[in-house]
Amino acid sequence: YxxxxxxxxxxHSFSPQ
Structure with missing residues (x-):
């Protein structure tokens, strides 16, 4: 990785909700 x-x-700014 x-x-x-x-x-x-x-x-981290991405939110699936």
Whole structure:
């Protein structure tokens, strides 16, 4: 897992609700 990789990174600002 690479935190610098945009493909693996999920924005915490995103809310499914």
């Amino acid at each position: 690479d935190p610098e990789s945009p493909s693996e990174v999920v924005p």
